[in-house]
Amino acid sequence: MSPRLIALLLTAFLAVLVPATPAAAAPVQTLTWTGNNSTTEYASAPTGARPGETTIVFENSEATGNTTGMSHTLTFDTTTPGYNHDVSLNILANPFDAQDGRHEAVVTLTPGKYRYYCTIPGHTAMVGEFVVSDGTGDTTPPVVTASVTGERDSSGNYVGSATVSLSATDAGSGVASVEYQLDGGSWTAYPAPVVVSAAGTHMLHYRARDVAGNQSEEGMAHFTVVARPGDTTAPSVSAAITGTQDTAGNYLDVATARITATDAGSGVASVEYQLDGGAWTAYTAPVAVTAAGAHMLHYRATDVAGNVSPEGMAHFTVVRSDTTAPVVSASVAGTQDGDGNYVGKATVTVTASDAGSGVALVQYKVDGGTWTAYAAPVPVSSAGPHTVGYRARDVAGNASAEGSVAFTVVAGGDTTAPSVALQVTGKQDGGWNYVGSATVTVTAADAESGVGFVEYKVDGAAWTRYAAPVVVTALGAHTVRARATDVAGNVSAELPGSFTVVAAPPPPDACPVSDTRETVVIGGIDSQVANVDTGNGCTINDVIDETAEYASHDRFVKHVKAVTQELVANGVLSTGDRNRIVTAAIESGVGGGGLATADGGKRKASARA
Known part of the structure; x- marks a missing residue:
């Protein structure tokens, strides 16, 4: 799977984390963040803003300096004291995702200070803040x-x-x-x-x-x-076509053209390309070609002194590996009266699947309106008859037939969504990481029709019905989201959370000075059983402890029988190995008037209580 396809699938999932809110009027301002190859700071970021509806732009692309395909996020802090916590924003951008690394979201800012950061592991030094002010009392220009x-x-x-x-x-x-x-x-x-x-x-x-x-x-x-004096040599320019190829050399679904130019004299001023006889276009990032068929790419470069390279040419063919459109369906939920009308609200859920290249986009439209990307169940509460259309497209570009569901909403009933709460618990270390595992507990309440069901998803998994606290043991950073639907079909806003699970530290060594002989030897008698670690740093010889003081040989043999029986129960020994060790203990003569040593001798010992 190509890096671009991986980024496309990942971003398609995470795009639901930042639903854009439709606005009645244009946002009052646009704030832009950019990312590059740095893991310690954003390439650019605003320091101030005005309150009100705002378009947030986050671009992490080759055009902004990211030449390594590195992902970054723009995430607003909603927990640290001293900052505004009223905006939930978490945008993941990659130069090879479906938006070529440029994403937008519409939020509403209020006066105060906001903190933002990157959630990618190893990028946590990318952090900053900006102030939202209504400008009261400020009459001095910058x-x-x-x-x-x-x-x-x-x-x-x-x-x-x-x-x-x-x-x-x-x-x-x-x-x-x-x-x-x-x-x-x-x-x-x-x-x-x-x-x-x-x-x-x-x-x-x-x-x-x-x-x-x-x-x-x-x-x-x-x-x-x-112009740099003496430069009469044109730049050197080349192109590389990459992607997954079939046995005939055709590119499956997408071919990516990367153009490279160098100039040892005055330096490269510009690079251009022309695809299939179209207009010459400035080259700023790899060109992804997805249209099926044969293609011809011309390219050239100009240096600062004005020297233009000869045109290069690359030809290639794109074919579709997946020719089957996605399967898409819709269901309507809510409280119905005796005539089948939905009381107060109807909620439409659209589901799409694709066994080939995977679903790339699901859309819906209500009553002949504009097509809108589907991210969550669609509530329809206005009284009257309605028709909701739906369709889907897969990564290979195959589009499903348009489907539709028709229904009628009548006034009355429950139109208020349930409330949902999410809690993460577990043992934490000094960095607030969860040691060994974290438990996610979701609760929901609805004062009117009652909670119908609760759903959750962890990381890239699908939405799952919640029945009991969810234990997450996989090491690393995790995201979790929860939502609830009441009996009337009202769906709560998605509630996000994040946490990190780290490995539990190893237990302390119970036997720092250990008997490490290869086999279990008792009083000079070799049982031929491997002297393995019992799980806490002590070997079997350590547990048998033949050099301790025992009141009698019989007391020592009983001791060996007891500890080896426990090792069998814990899966350290087999029954046969235990019998060989007990036999060696019986033959050893350890205990009683003296303690056997490793060479079969005796030493005087006082009675062990």
Whole structure:
């Protein structure tokens, strides 16, 4: 299975963790986080925002500097004291997922401070915070500065390229946005340093706005870029086509084109590609081709000095490994009257399966509305007749036929969803990790029609009916979600939780100075039974303890019989091995007037009580 397909399936599951809330009006602002190859910090993140409905953008792609295919999450902290806990956000992004690493969610922010972090193991140093302010009392605009860096000639011109970095601060409500305008073009949001490689004189204007709406004066950076002298050699460019191939060399379901360009002179300025005779397009990330059929990819590169490489060409064929559409169905639940109408609310559950490439997308529409991605059962509460359509598509691109269910909702009944609570318990270490196992307990309550059933899912598993506390023993980080449905069909919001299970430390060695002879030897008599560890660091010879003091030989033999019987019960010894050890004890003469030593001799011993 290719990395892109794995990321697609993983993201399709985790996308339900962050359902976007439909908005009556456009969000008041957009906040953007980006990720790259770092495991210690986000590539960029906001520091301030205004309250209200907000579009959260998290992009972790090659365009933002992630060249290794590394996954990151953007997760809002909902437990640490001192921060706002009213936004549940957990976005997983990978450069090869279905959105090419760029995801959006709509949330509502309130005044205060939010903390965010990455939940991927080993990435926990990726953490930060931002302040949401209504701007009351702040009338001072932000301070914004620019610096231009790069190799310079004796006249102060930048050779090959110039990089402009912007920095903004605001001691009041906080910086909300930074923008720049290059050579009279449009104003553009500033996410990262701007590289200017075109030869000539350039003018870059910049400005910033704080959360209170105060805008700084426009700043300006003026500089000249000249071509690197002496570079007349075009870049070297190549392409690699990857993916799963059949015996004929065709690519199954998807072929990914990666283009690489190098230039030892002035450096690569741009890379472009053309697919199947289409327009030339800037290459910024691997190109995934999923359309079945033969394809032709042309590519070229241009260096800073303006030298253009000859066009390269790659041809390949994509075929579908899966030609069967998914199976999709829907069911309607809720309280019905004598005529079969649903009282107060009907809940539509859509289920899809695909035995081939797997389900990629499930959609529904209510009463002829727009198609919407299906993430959870759909409640319909408005009185009157309704039709809910549904369809599904698999990873190979096969689409099911559209299905529909029709029903009527009448006024009255229970329209309030149940409440659900989730608790994780177990023995914890100093880092709040659960040692050996964690127990997940889910409870639900409904004051009207009553709880119908409770469901949970752990990590990537399917939704499962909850009957008893769930014990999780697998080591590592885990996520759990729970929801409840009442008898009237109302479904609660999904409740998330996360925890980590670590291995229990080994028990202390009960016999730090142990008898490690290869076989069980008693008073010089070798039983020929392996002298194994009994499970706590003590060997069988240690447990028999032939050098201790015993009142008589008979007392010693009884001791050996007792301890070996316990070892049989614990699975350490077989019955036959036990008999050989007891026989050796009988023949040893240990106990009584003296204790046998390893060489068969005797030593004086006082009576053992």
